[in-house]
Amino acid sequence: MLKSMWKKLVVESLLKNGLRTPSQWNIPTSTLRFSLEKICKIFPKNTQDLHFEHDQLAGLPVEKISPNNSAEHVILFIHGGLFMLGSQHSHRALMCSLVQRTQLPVIHIDYPLAPEQPFPAAFDALYQAYHALLNQGIAADHIILAGDCAGANLALSLNLRLLRENAPQPCGLVLMSPLLDLTLSSESLRFNQQHDALLSLTLIENAIQHYIAPHTDRDDPRVSPLFDQLQGLPKTLVQVGSKALLLDDAQRFRAQAKKAGVEVEFKLYTGMWHNFFMFDAWFDESKQALADLAAFVHHLKSND
Structure with missing residues:
Protein backbone atom coordinates (compact mmCIF):
# COMPACT_ATOMS: atom_id res chain seq x y z
CA MET A 1 0.00 0.00 0.00
CA LEU A 2 2.80 2.41 0.97
CA LYS A 3 4.81 1.44 -2.10
CA SER A 4 1.79 2.11 -4.32
CA MET A 5 1.26 5.52 -2.71
CA TRP A 6 4.87 6.54 -3.24
CA LYS A 7 4.80 5.32 -6.83
CA LYS A 8 1.72 7.44 -7.46
CA LEU A 9 3.32 10.51 -5.89
CA VAL A 10 6.47 10.10 -8.00
CA VAL A 11 4.50 9.73 -11.24
CA GLU A 12 2.31 12.71 -10.37
CA SER A 13 5.39 14.83 -9.74
CA LEU A 14 6.96 13.77 -13.05
CA LEU A 15 3.76 14.50 -14.94
CA LYS A 16 3.25 17.90 -13.34
CA ASN A 17 6.82 19.01 -14.03
CA GLY A 18 7.28 17.28 -17.36
CA LEU A 19 3.88 17.78 -18.97
CA ARG A 20 1.43 20.00 -17.12
CA THR A 21 3.77 22.91 -16.47
CA PRO A 22 5.31 23.02 -19.99
CA SER A 23 1.81 22.76 -21.52
CA GLN A 24 1.06 26.24 -20.14
CA TRP A 25 3.78 27.76 -22.30
CA ASN A 26 3.19 28.93 -25.86
CA ILE A 27 4.36 25.72 -27.54
CA PRO A 28 3.45 25.06 -31.21
CA THR A 29 0.82 22.37 -31.71
CA SER A 30 3.19 20.35 -33.89
CA THR A 31 5.70 20.20 -31.03
CA LEU A 32 3.02 19.14 -28.55
CA ARG A 33 1.92 16.36 -30.90
CA PHE A 34 5.46 15.12 -31.41
CA SER A 35 6.14 15.18 -27.66
CA LEU A 36 2.93 13.31 -26.84
CA GLU A 37 3.71 10.57 -29.37
CA LYS A 38 7.19 10.12 -27.86
CA ILE A 39 5.98 10.12 -24.26
CA CYS A 40 3.22 7.58 -24.97
CA LYS A 41 5.81 5.09 -26.17
CA ILE A 42 6.61 4.41 -22.50
CA PHE A 43 3.25 2.67 -22.03
CA PRO A 44 3.73 -1.11 -22.37
CA LYS A 45 1.61 -2.78 -25.05
CA ASN A 46 0.33 -6.29 -24.49
CA THR A 47 -0.18 -7.51 -28.06
CA GLN A 48 -0.37 -11.21 -27.27
CA ASP A 49 -3.01 -12.95 -29.41
CA LEU A 50 -4.12 -9.62 -30.92
CA HIS A 51 -4.62 -8.97 -34.62
CA PHE A 52 -4.09 -5.56 -36.23
CA GLU A 53 -5.76 -4.34 -39.42
CA HIS A 54 -5.62 -0.91 -41.04
CA ASP A 55 -8.48 0.42 -43.12
CA GLN A 56 -10.57 3.54 -43.70
CA LEU A 57 -14.08 4.63 -42.78
CA ALA A 58 -15.43 7.45 -44.95
CA GLY A 59 -11.84 8.46 -45.68
CA LEU A 60 -10.70 8.42 -42.04
CA PRO A 61 -7.85 6.06 -41.05
CA VAL A 62 -8.87 3.31 -38.65
CA GLU A 63 -6.94 0.64 -36.83
CA LYS A 64 -8.93 -2.45 -35.89
CA ILE A 65 -7.45 -4.46 -33.04
CA SER A 66 -9.12 -7.83 -32.54
CA PRO A 67 -8.79 -10.65 -29.99
CA ASN A 68 -8.31 -14.27 -30.97
CA ASN A 69 -12.01 -15.05 -30.70
CA SER A 70 -14.86 -13.88 -32.90
CA ALA A 71 -17.41 -11.39 -31.55
CA GLU A 72 -20.49 -9.65 -32.90
CA HIS A 73 -20.03 -6.47 -30.86
CA VAL A 74 -17.33 -3.88 -31.51
CA ILE A 75 -16.07 -0.82 -29.65
CA LEU A 76 -15.78 2.27 -31.83
CA PHE A 77 -13.22 4.39 -30.00
CA ILE A 78 -12.57 8.12 -30.52
CA HIS A 79 -9.28 9.18 -28.94
CA GLY A 80 -8.80 12.26 -26.81
CA GLY A 81 -6.25 15.04 -27.03
CA LEU A 82 -8.25 18.26 -26.58
CA PHE A 83 -9.33 18.21 -30.25
CA MET A 84 -5.77 18.98 -31.40
CA LEU A 85 -3.59 16.11 -30.14
CA GLY A 86 -3.68 12.33 -30.03
CA SER A 87 -3.66 9.56 -32.60
CA GLN A 88 -3.70 5.81 -33.04
CA HIS A 89 -0.06 5.84 -31.91
CA SER A 90 -0.61 7.78 -28.66
CA HIS A 91 -3.51 5.55 -27.59
CA ARG A 92 -2.39 2.17 -28.95
CA ALA A 93 -1.37 0.76 -25.56
CA LEU A 94 -4.75 1.72 -24.09
CA MET A 95 -6.55 0.18 -27.06
CA CYS A 96 -4.62 -3.08 -26.63
CA SER A 97 -5.60 -3.14 -22.97
CA LEU A 98 -9.25 -2.51 -23.91
CA VAL A 99 -9.25 -5.45 -26.30
CA GLN A 100 -7.51 -7.74 -23.80
CA ARG A 101 -9.95 -6.77 -21.05
CA THR A 102 -13.20 -6.84 -23.05
CA GLN A 103 -12.27 -9.52 -25.59
CA LEU A 104 -14.03 -7.37 -28.17
CA PRO A 105 -12.56 -5.79 -31.31
CA VAL A 106 -11.77 -2.09 -31.00
CA ILE A 107 -12.03 0.13 -34.06
CA HIS A 108 -9.81 3.09 -33.25
CA ILE A 109 -10.41 6.04 -35.51
CA ASP A 110 -8.27 9.06 -36.38
CA TYR A 111 -10.18 12.24 -37.22
CA PRO A 112 -9.41 15.80 -38.40
CA LEU A 113 -7.56 17.78 -35.73
CA ALA A 114 -7.59 21.47 -34.94
CA PRO A 115 -6.25 24.03 -35.61
CA GLU A 116 -5.76 22.82 -39.20
CA GLN A 117 -9.35 21.56 -39.34
CA PRO A 118 -11.51 23.20 -36.66
CA PHE A 119 -15.16 22.50 -35.86
CA PRO A 120 -17.21 21.11 -37.56
CA ALA A 121 -14.60 19.01 -39.42
CA ALA A 122 -14.30 16.23 -36.81
CA PHE A 123 -18.01 16.43 -35.92
CA ASP A 124 -19.02 15.81 -39.56
CA ALA A 125 -16.26 13.31 -40.40
CA LEU A 126 -17.09 11.03 -37.48
CA TYR A 127 -20.78 11.10 -38.38
CA GLN A 128 -19.89 9.91 -41.89
CA ALA A 129 -17.54 7.27 -40.50
CA TYR A 130 -20.24 5.86 -38.21
CA HIS A 131 -22.60 5.46 -41.16
CA ALA A 132 -19.81 3.87 -43.19
CA LEU A 133 -19.42 1.30 -40.41
CA LEU A 134 -23.14 0.54 -40.61
CA ASN A 135 -22.84 0.18 -44.37
CA GLN A 136 -20.19 -2.49 -43.82
CA GLY A 137 -22.90 -4.60 -42.22
CA ILE A 138 -22.19 -3.98 -38.52
CA ALA A 139 -25.51 -3.53 -36.73
CA ALA A 140 -25.86 -0.34 -34.69
CA ASP A 141 -27.01 -2.32 -31.65
CA HIS A 142 -23.69 -4.16 -31.75
CA ILE A 143 -21.65 -0.94 -31.58
CA ILE A 144 -20.38 0.48 -28.29
CA LEU A 145 -19.33 4.09 -28.78
CA ALA A 146 -16.45 5.22 -26.56
CA GLY A 147 -13.97 8.04 -26.12
CA ASP A 148 -11.70 9.79 -23.67
CA CYS A 149 -11.38 13.55 -22.98
CA ALA A 150 -12.28 15.38 -26.22
CA GLY A 151 -12.96 11.99 -27.78
CA ALA A 152 -15.72 11.52 -25.20
CA ASN A 153 -17.09 14.93 -26.23
CA LEU A 154 -17.13 13.82 -29.88
CA ALA A 155 -18.65 10.42 -29.01
CA LEU A 156 -21.48 12.02 -27.05
CA SER A 157 -22.01 14.70 -29.71
CA LEU A 158 -22.17 11.99 -32.38
CA ASN A 159 -24.71 9.97 -30.41
CA LEU A 160 -26.88 13.04 -29.84
CA ARG A 161 -26.74 13.89 -33.55
CA LEU A 162 -27.86 10.35 -34.37
CA LEU A 163 -30.78 10.81 -31.98
CA ARG A 164 -31.82 14.10 -33.58
CA GLU A 165 -31.79 12.50 -37.01
CA ASN A 166 -33.54 9.29 -35.92
CA ALA A 167 -30.53 7.27 -37.08
CA PRO A 168 -29.66 3.82 -35.66
CA GLN A 169 -28.22 4.10 -32.15
CA PRO A 170 -25.24 2.32 -30.62
CA CYS A 171 -26.12 -0.06 -27.79
CA GLY A 172 -23.93 1.73 -25.26
CA LEU A 173 -21.80 4.79 -24.62
CA VAL A 174 -18.55 5.07 -22.64
CA LEU A 175 -17.24 8.48 -21.55
CA MET A 176 -13.77 8.45 -19.99
CA SER A 177 -12.59 11.70 -18.32
CA PRO A 178 -15.02 13.59 -20.58
CA LEU A 179 -14.61 17.22 -21.64
CA LEU A 180 -18.23 18.24 -22.17
CA ASP A 181 -18.53 21.95 -21.37
CA LEU A 182 -16.39 24.32 -23.45
CA THR A 183 -17.71 27.34 -21.52
CA LEU A 184 -15.40 26.06 -18.75
CA SER A 185 -18.00 26.65 -16.04
CA SER A 186 -17.31 23.49 -14.04
CA GLU A 187 -16.12 24.21 -10.51
CA SER A 188 -13.52 21.44 -10.58
CA LEU A 189 -11.54 23.47 -13.13
CA ARG A 190 -10.75 25.76 -10.22
CA PHE A 191 -10.46 23.50 -7.17
CA ASN A 192 -8.50 20.75 -8.97
CA GLN A 193 -6.02 23.03 -10.73
CA GLN A 194 -3.19 22.02 -8.43
CA HIS A 195 -4.27 18.38 -8.13
CA ASP A 196 -4.60 17.18 -11.74
CA ALA A 197 -1.18 15.85 -12.77
CA LEU A 198 -1.87 15.94 -16.50
CA LEU A 199 -4.07 18.85 -17.57
CA SER A 200 -3.77 22.60 -17.14
CA LEU A 201 -6.56 25.13 -17.55
CA THR A 202 -4.33 27.12 -19.90
CA LEU A 203 -3.90 24.17 -22.23
CA ILE A 204 -7.66 23.50 -22.29
CA GLU A 205 -8.38 27.16 -23.05
CA ASN A 206 -5.83 27.24 -25.87
CA ALA A 207 -7.23 24.03 -27.34
CA ILE A 208 -10.78 25.37 -27.32
CA GLN A 209 -9.64 28.50 -29.15
CA HIS A 210 -8.06 26.25 -31.78
CA TYR A 211 -11.14 24.05 -32.06
CA ILE A 212 -14.02 26.49 -32.41
CA ALA A 213 -14.17 29.48 -34.72
CA PRO A 214 -15.13 32.88 -33.30
CA HIS A 215 -18.64 32.57 -34.77
CA THR A 216 -19.35 29.35 -32.82
CA ASP A 217 -20.77 29.88 -29.34
CA ARG A 218 -19.08 27.85 -26.62
CA ASP A 219 -22.43 26.70 -25.29
CA ASP A 220 -23.50 25.38 -28.71
CA PRO A 221 -24.63 21.81 -27.89
CA ARG A 222 -22.65 20.49 -30.86
CA VAL A 223 -19.39 21.49 -29.12
CA SER A 224 -20.63 21.44 -25.51
CA PRO A 225 -22.96 18.42 -25.43
CA LEU A 226 -23.61 18.98 -21.74
CA PHE A 227 -26.10 21.65 -22.91
CA ASP A 228 -27.96 19.31 -25.29
CA GLN A 229 -31.16 17.37 -24.68
CA LEU A 230 -29.95 14.00 -23.37
CA GLN A 231 -33.20 12.04 -23.55
CA GLY A 232 -32.90 8.82 -25.52
CA LEU A 233 -29.21 8.12 -24.99
CA PRO A 234 -28.26 4.46 -24.56
CA LYS A 235 -26.94 3.06 -21.30
CA THR A 236 -23.83 5.09 -20.47
CA LEU A 237 -20.70 4.48 -18.41
CA VAL A 238 -18.89 7.57 -17.07
CA GLN A 239 -15.43 7.23 -15.53
CA VAL A 240 -13.35 9.98 -13.94
CA GLY A 241 -10.63 10.54 -11.34
CA SER A 242 -11.24 12.57 -8.18
CA LYS A 243 -8.25 14.84 -8.93
CA ALA A 244 -9.27 15.49 -12.55
CA LEU A 245 -9.79 19.04 -13.76
CA LEU A 246 -12.82 17.74 -15.65
CA LEU A 247 -14.37 15.98 -12.65
CA ASP A 248 -17.45 18.20 -12.66
CA ASP A 249 -18.06 17.78 -16.38
CA ALA A 250 -18.54 14.09 -15.61
CA GLN A 251 -20.62 14.69 -12.48
CA ARG A 252 -22.87 17.28 -14.13
CA PHE A 253 -23.46 14.92 -17.05
CA ARG A 254 -24.47 12.14 -14.64
CA ALA A 255 -27.01 14.39 -12.93
CA GLN A 256 -28.49 15.77 -16.14
CA ALA A 257 -28.57 12.41 -17.91
CA LYS A 258 -30.32 10.70 -15.00
CA LYS A 259 -32.83 13.54 -14.90
CA ALA A 260 -33.44 12.91 -18.62
CA GLY A 261 -34.13 9.23 -17.94
CA VAL A 262 -30.81 7.88 -19.19
CA GLU A 263 -29.42 4.81 -17.43
CA VAL A 264 -26.01 5.98 -16.20
CA GLU A 265 -23.28 4.03 -14.45
CA PHE A 266 -20.86 6.45 -12.79
CA LYS A 267 -17.43 5.42 -11.52
CA LEU A 268 -15.19 7.74 -9.48
CA TYR A 269 -11.58 6.72 -8.84
CA THR A 270 -10.09 8.31 -5.74
CA GLY A 271 -6.75 10.04 -6.06
CA MET A 272 -6.52 9.74 -9.85
CA TRP A 273 -5.94 12.45 -12.44
CA HIS A 274 -7.15 13.07 -15.99
CA ASN A 275 -6.97 10.05 -18.31
CA ASP A 280 -3.00 0.64 -16.33
CA ALA A 281 0.40 -1.09 -16.48
CA TRP A 282 1.34 0.56 -13.16
CA PHE A 283 -1.69 1.49 -11.08
CA ASP A 284 -4.43 -0.64 -9.55
CA GLU A 285 -6.98 2.16 -10.02
CA SER A 286 -6.31 2.16 -13.75
CA LYS A 287 -6.61 -1.62 -13.90
CA GLN A 288 -9.87 -1.39 -11.96
CA ALA A 289 -11.23 1.24 -14.35
CA LEU A 290 -10.63 -1.02 -17.34
CA ALA A 291 -12.11 -3.97 -15.46
CA ASP A 292 -15.20 -1.85 -14.74
CA LEU A 293 -15.41 -0.91 -18.41
CA ALA A 294 -15.19 -4.58 -19.40
CA ALA A 295 -17.97 -5.46 -16.95
CA PHE A 296 -20.14 -2.69 -18.40
CA VAL A 297 -19.53 -3.96 -21.93
CA HIS A 298 -20.32 -7.56 -21.03
CA HIS A 299 -23.53 -6.46 -19.34
CA LEU A 300 -24.53 -4.75 -22.59
CA LYS A 301 -23.80 -7.96 -24.51
CA SER A 302 -25.82 -10.08 -22.08
CA ASN A 303 -28.84 -7.82 -22.60
CA ASP A 304 -28.60 -8.04 -26.39
Missing part, protein backbone atom coordinates in the same frame (compact mmCIF):
# COMPACT_ATOMS: atom_id res chain seq x y z
CA PHE A 276 -5.33 7.87 -15.68
CA PHE A 277 -6.65 4.87 -17.66
CA MET A 278 -3.55 5.03 -19.83
CA PHE A 279 -1.41 4.06 -16.82
Whole structure:
Protein backbone atom coordinates (compact mmCIF):
# COMPACT_ATOMS: atom_id res chain seq x y z
CA MET A 1 0.00 0.00 0.00
CA LEU A 2 2.80 2.41 0.97
CA LYS A 3 4.81 1.44 -2.10
CA SER A 4 1.79 2.11 -4.32
CA MET A 5 1.26 5.52 -2.71
CA TRP A 6 4.87 6.54 -3.24
CA LYS A 7 4.80 5.32 -6.83
CA LYS A 8 1.72 7.44 -7.46
CA LEU A 9 3.32 10.51 -5.89
CA VAL A 10 6.47 10.10 -8.00
CA VAL A 11 4.50 9.73 -11.24
CA GLU A 12 2.31 12.71 -10.37
CA SER A 13 5.39 14.83 -9.74
CA LEU A 14 6.96 13.77 -13.05
CA LEU A 15 3.76 14.50 -14.94
CA LYS A 16 3.25 17.90 -13.34
CA ASN A 17 6.82 19.01 -14.03
CA GLY A 18 7.28 17.28 -17.36
CA LEU A 19 3.88 17.78 -18.97
CA ARG A 20 1.43 20.00 -17.12
CA THR A 21 3.77 22.91 -16.47
CA PRO A 22 5.31 23.02 -19.99
CA SER A 23 1.81 22.76 -21.52
CA GLN A 24 1.06 26.24 -20.14
CA TRP A 25 3.78 27.76 -22.30
CA ASN A 26 3.19 28.93 -25.86
CA ILE A 27 4.36 25.72 -27.54
CA PRO A 28 3.45 25.06 -31.21
CA THR A 29 0.82 22.37 -31.71
CA SER A 30 3.19 20.35 -33.89
CA THR A 31 5.70 20.20 -31.03
CA LEU A 32 3.02 19.14 -28.55
CA ARG A 33 1.92 16.36 -30.90
CA PHE A 34 5.46 15.12 -31.41
CA SER A 35 6.14 15.18 -27.66
CA LEU A 36 2.93 13.31 -26.84
CA GLU A 37 3.71 10.57 -29.37
CA LYS A 38 7.19 10.12 -27.86
CA ILE A 39 5.98 10.12 -24.26
CA CYS A 40 3.22 7.58 -24.97
CA LYS A 41 5.81 5.09 -26.17
CA ILE A 42 6.61 4.41 -22.50
CA PHE A 43 3.25 2.67 -22.03
CA PRO A 44 3.73 -1.11 -22.37
CA LYS A 45 1.61 -2.78 -25.05
CA ASN A 46 0.33 -6.29 -24.49
CA THR A 47 -0.18 -7.51 -28.06
CA GLN A 48 -0.37 -11.21 -27.27
CA ASP A 49 -3.01 -12.95 -29.41
CA LEU A 50 -4.12 -9.62 -30.92
CA HIS A 51 -4.62 -8.97 -34.62
CA PHE A 52 -4.09 -5.56 -36.23
CA GLU A 53 -5.76 -4.34 -39.42
CA HIS A 54 -5.62 -0.91 -41.04
CA ASP A 55 -8.48 0.42 -43.12
CA GLN A 56 -10.57 3.54 -43.70
CA LEU A 57 -14.08 4.63 -42.78
CA ALA A 58 -15.43 7.45 -44.95
CA GLY A 59 -11.84 8.46 -45.68
CA LEU A 60 -10.70 8.42 -42.04
CA PRO A 61 -7.85 6.06 -41.05
CA VAL A 62 -8.87 3.31 -38.65
CA GLU A 63 -6.94 0.64 -36.83
CA LYS A 64 -8.93 -2.45 -35.89
CA ILE A 65 -7.45 -4.46 -33.04
CA SER A 66 -9.12 -7.83 -32.54
CA PRO A 67 -8.79 -10.65 -29.99
CA ASN A 68 -8.31 -14.27 -30.97
CA ASN A 69 -12.01 -15.05 -30.70
CA SER A 70 -14.86 -13.88 -32.90
CA ALA A 71 -17.41 -11.39 -31.55
CA GLU A 72 -20.49 -9.65 -32.90
CA HIS A 73 -20.03 -6.47 -30.86
CA VAL A 74 -17.33 -3.88 -31.51
CA ILE A 75 -16.07 -0.82 -29.65
CA LEU A 76 -15.78 2.27 -31.83
CA PHE A 77 -13.22 4.39 -30.00
CA ILE A 78 -12.57 8.12 -30.52
CA HIS A 79 -9.28 9.18 -28.94
CA GLY A 80 -8.80 12.26 -26.81
CA GLY A 81 -6.25 15.04 -27.03
CA LEU A 82 -8.25 18.26 -26.58
CA PHE A 83 -9.33 18.21 -30.25
CA MET A 84 -5.77 18.98 -31.40
CA LEU A 85 -3.59 16.11 -30.14
CA GLY A 86 -3.68 12.33 -30.03
CA SER A 87 -3.66 9.56 -32.60
CA GLN A 88 -3.70 5.81 -33.04
CA HIS A 89 -0.06 5.84 -31.91
CA SER A 90 -0.61 7.78 -28.66
CA HIS A 91 -3.51 5.55 -27.59
CA ARG A 92 -2.39 2.17 -28.95
CA ALA A 93 -1.37 0.76 -25.56
CA LEU A 94 -4.75 1.72 -24.09
CA MET A 95 -6.55 0.18 -27.06
CA CYS A 96 -4.62 -3.08 -26.63
CA SER A 97 -5.60 -3.14 -22.97
CA LEU A 98 -9.25 -2.51 -23.91
CA VAL A 99 -9.25 -5.45 -26.30
CA GLN A 100 -7.51 -7.74 -23.80
CA ARG A 101 -9.95 -6.77 -21.05
CA THR A 102 -13.20 -6.84 -23.05
CA GLN A 103 -12.27 -9.52 -25.59
CA LEU A 104 -14.03 -7.37 -28.17
CA PRO A 105 -12.56 -5.79 -31.31
CA VAL A 106 -11.77 -2.09 -31.00
CA ILE A 107 -12.03 0.13 -34.06
CA HIS A 108 -9.81 3.09 -33.25
CA ILE A 109 -10.41 6.04 -35.51
CA ASP A 110 -8.27 9.06 -36.38
CA TYR A 111 -10.18 12.24 -37.22
CA PRO A 112 -9.41 15.80 -38.40
CA LEU A 113 -7.56 17.78 -35.73
CA ALA A 114 -7.59 21.47 -34.94
CA PRO A 115 -6.25 24.03 -35.61
CA GLU A 116 -5.76 22.82 -39.20
CA GLN A 117 -9.35 21.56 -39.34
CA PRO A 118 -11.51 23.20 -36.66
CA PHE A 119 -15.16 22.50 -35.86
CA PRO A 120 -17.21 21.11 -37.56
CA ALA A 121 -14.60 19.01 -39.42
CA ALA A 122 -14.30 16.23 -36.81
CA PHE A 123 -18.01 16.43 -35.92
CA ASP A 124 -19.02 15.81 -39.56
CA ALA A 125 -16.26 13.31 -40.40
CA LEU A 126 -17.09 11.03 -37.48
CA TYR A 127 -20.78 11.10 -38.38
CA GLN A 128 -19.89 9.91 -41.89
CA ALA A 129 -17.54 7.27 -40.50
CA TYR A 130 -20.24 5.86 -38.21
CA HIS A 131 -22.60 5.46 -41.16
CA ALA A 132 -19.81 3.87 -43.19
CA LEU A 133 -19.42 1.30 -40.41
CA LEU A 134 -23.14 0.54 -40.61
CA ASN A 135 -22.84 0.18 -44.37
CA GLN A 136 -20.19 -2.49 -43.82
CA GLY A 137 -22.90 -4.60 -42.22
CA ILE A 138 -22.19 -3.98 -38.52
CA ALA A 139 -25.51 -3.53 -36.73
CA ALA A 140 -25.86 -0.34 -34.69
CA ASP A 141 -27.01 -2.32 -31.65
CA HIS A 142 -23.69 -4.16 -31.75
CA ILE A 143 -21.65 -0.94 -31.58
CA ILE A 144 -20.38 0.48 -28.29
CA LEU A 145 -19.33 4.09 -28.78
CA ALA A 146 -16.45 5.22 -26.56
CA GLY A 147 -13.97 8.04 -26.12
CA ASP A 148 -11.70 9.79 -23.67
CA CYS A 149 -11.38 13.55 -22.98
CA ALA A 150 -12.28 15.38 -26.22
CA GLY A 151 -12.96 11.99 -27.78
CA ALA A 152 -15.72 11.52 -25.20
CA ASN A 153 -17.09 14.93 -26.23
CA LEU A 154 -17.13 13.82 -29.88
CA ALA A 155 -18.65 10.42 -29.01
CA LEU A 156 -21.48 12.02 -27.05
CA SER A 157 -22.01 14.70 -29.71
CA LEU A 158 -22.17 11.99 -32.38
CA ASN A 159 -24.71 9.97 -30.41
CA LEU A 160 -26.88 13.04 -29.84
CA ARG A 161 -26.74 13.89 -33.55
CA LEU A 162 -27.86 10.35 -34.37
CA LEU A 163 -30.78 10.81 -31.98
CA ARG A 164 -31.82 14.10 -33.58
CA GLU A 165 -31.79 12.50 -37.01
CA ASN A 166 -33.54 9.29 -35.92
CA ALA A 167 -30.53 7.27 -37.08
CA PRO A 168 -29.66 3.82 -35.66
CA GLN A 169 -28.22 4.10 -32.15
CA PRO A 170 -25.24 2.32 -30.62
CA CYS A 171 -26.12 -0.06 -27.79
CA GLY A 172 -23.93 1.73 -25.26
CA LEU A 173 -21.80 4.79 -24.62
CA VAL A 174 -18.55 5.07 -22.64
CA LEU A 175 -17.24 8.48 -21.55
CA MET A 176 -13.77 8.45 -19.99
CA SER A 177 -12.59 11.70 -18.32
CA PRO A 178 -15.02 13.59 -20.58
CA LEU A 179 -14.61 17.22 -21.64
CA LEU A 180 -18.23 18.24 -22.17
CA ASP A 181 -18.53 21.95 -21.37
CA LEU A 182 -16.39 24.32 -23.45
CA THR A 183 -17.71 27.34 -21.52
CA LEU A 184 -15.40 26.06 -18.75
CA SER A 185 -18.00 26.65 -16.04
CA SER A 186 -17.31 23.49 -14.04
CA GLU A 187 -16.12 24.21 -10.51
CA SER A 188 -13.52 21.44 -10.58
CA LEU A 189 -11.54 23.47 -13.13
CA ARG A 190 -10.75 25.76 -10.22
CA PHE A 191 -10.46 23.50 -7.17
CA ASN A 192 -8.50 20.75 -8.97
CA GLN A 193 -6.02 23.03 -10.73
CA GLN A 194 -3.19 22.02 -8.43
CA HIS A 195 -4.27 18.38 -8.13
CA ASP A 196 -4.60 17.18 -11.74
CA ALA A 197 -1.18 15.85 -12.77
CA LEU A 198 -1.87 15.94 -16.50
CA LEU A 199 -4.07 18.85 -17.57
CA SER A 200 -3.77 22.60 -17.14
CA LEU A 201 -6.56 25.13 -17.55
CA THR A 202 -4.33 27.12 -19.90
CA LEU A 203 -3.90 24.17 -22.23
CA ILE A 204 -7.66 23.50 -22.29
CA GLU A 205 -8.38 27.16 -23.05
CA ASN A 206 -5.83 27.24 -25.87
CA ALA A 207 -7.23 24.03 -27.34
CA ILE A 208 -10.78 25.37 -27.32
CA GLN A 209 -9.64 28.50 -29.15
CA HIS A 210 -8.06 26.25 -31.78
CA TYR A 211 -11.14 24.05 -32.06
CA ILE A 212 -14.02 26.49 -32.41
CA ALA A 213 -14.17 29.48 -34.72
CA PRO A 214 -15.13 32.88 -33.30
CA HIS A 215 -18.64 32.57 -34.77
CA THR A 216 -19.35 29.35 -32.82
CA ASP A 217 -20.77 29.88 -29.34
CA ARG A 218 -19.08 27.85 -26.62
CA ASP A 219 -22.43 26.70 -25.29
CA ASP A 220 -23.50 25.38 -28.71
CA PRO A 221 -24.63 21.81 -27.89
CA ARG A 222 -22.65 20.49 -30.86
CA VAL A 223 -19.39 21.49 -29.12
CA SER A 224 -20.63 21.44 -25.51
CA PRO A 225 -22.96 18.42 -25.43
CA LEU A 226 -23.61 18.98 -21.74
CA PHE A 227 -26.10 21.65 -22.91
CA ASP A 228 -27.96 19.31 -25.29
CA GLN A 229 -31.16 17.37 -24.68
CA LEU A 230 -29.95 14.00 -23.37
CA GLN A 231 -33.20 12.04 -23.55
CA GLY A 232 -32.90 8.82 -25.52
CA LEU A 233 -29.21 8.12 -24.99
CA PRO A 234 -28.26 4.46 -24.56
CA LYS A 235 -26.94 3.06 -21.30
CA THR A 236 -23.83 5.09 -20.47
CA LEU A 237 -20.70 4.48 -18.41
CA VAL A 238 -18.89 7.57 -17.07
CA GLN A 239 -15.43 7.23 -15.53
CA VAL A 240 -13.35 9.98 -13.94
CA GLY A 241 -10.63 10.54 -11.34
CA SER A 242 -11.24 12.57 -8.18
CA LYS A 243 -8.25 14.84 -8.93
CA ALA A 244 -9.27 15.49 -12.55
CA LEU A 245 -9.79 19.04 -13.76
CA LEU A 246 -12.82 17.74 -15.65
CA LEU A 247 -14.37 15.98 -12.65
CA ASP A 248 -17.45 18.20 -12.66
CA ASP A 249 -18.06 17.78 -16.38
CA ALA A 250 -18.54 14.09 -15.61
CA GLN A 251 -20.62 14.69 -12.48
CA ARG A 252 -22.87 17.28 -14.13
CA PHE A 253 -23.46 14.92 -17.05
CA ARG A 254 -24.47 12.14 -14.64
CA ALA A 255 -27.01 14.39 -12.93
CA GLN A 256 -28.49 15.77 -16.14
CA ALA A 257 -28.57 12.41 -17.91
CA LYS A 258 -30.32 10.70 -15.00
CA LYS A 259 -32.83 13.54 -14.90
CA ALA A 260 -33.44 12.91 -18.62
CA GLY A 261 -34.13 9.23 -17.94
CA VAL A 262 -30.81 7.88 -19.19
CA GLU A 263 -29.42 4.81 -17.43
CA VAL A 264 -26.01 5.98 -16.20
CA GLU A 265 -23.28 4.03 -14.45
CA PHE A 266 -20.86 6.45 -12.79
CA LYS A 267 -17.43 5.42 -11.52
CA LEU A 268 -15.19 7.74 -9.48
CA TYR A 269 -11.58 6.72 -8.84
CA THR A 270 -10.09 8.31 -5.74
CA GLY A 271 -6.75 10.04 -6.06
CA MET A 272 -6.52 9.74 -9.85
CA TRP A 273 -5.94 12.45 -12.44
CA HIS A 274 -7.15 13.07 -15.99
CA ASN A 275 -6.97 10.05 -18.31
CA PHE A 276 -5.33 7.87 -15.68
CA PHE A 277 -6.65 4.87 -17.66
CA MET A 278 -3.55 5.03 -19.83
CA PHE A 279 -1.41 4.06 -16.82
CA ASP A 280 -3.00 0.64 -16.33
CA ALA A 281 0.40 -1.09 -16.48
CA TRP A 282 1.34 0.56 -13.16
CA PHE A 283 -1.69 1.49 -11.08
CA ASP A 284 -4.43 -0.64 -9.55
CA GLU A 285 -6.98 2.16 -10.02
CA SER A 286 -6.31 2.16 -13.75
CA LYS A 287 -6.61 -1.62 -13.90
CA GLN A 288 -9.87 -1.39 -11.96
CA ALA A 289 -11.23 1.24 -14.35
CA LEU A 290 -10.63 -1.02 -17.34
CA ALA A 291 -12.11 -3.97 -15.46
CA ASP A 292 -15.20 -1.85 -14.74
CA LEU A 293 -15.41 -0.91 -18.41
CA ALA A 294 -15.19 -4.58 -19.40
CA ALA A 295 -17.97 -5.46 -16.95
CA PHE A 296 -20.14 -2.69 -18.40
CA VAL A 297 -19.53 -3.96 -21.93
CA HIS A 298 -20.32 -7.56 -21.03
CA HIS A 299 -23.53 -6.46 -19.34
CA LEU A 300 -24.53 -4.75 -22.59
CA LYS A 301 -23.80 -7.96 -24.51
CA SER A 302 -25.82 -10.08 -22.08
CA ASN A 303 -28.84 -7.82 -22.60
CA ASP A 304 -28.60 -8.04 -26.39
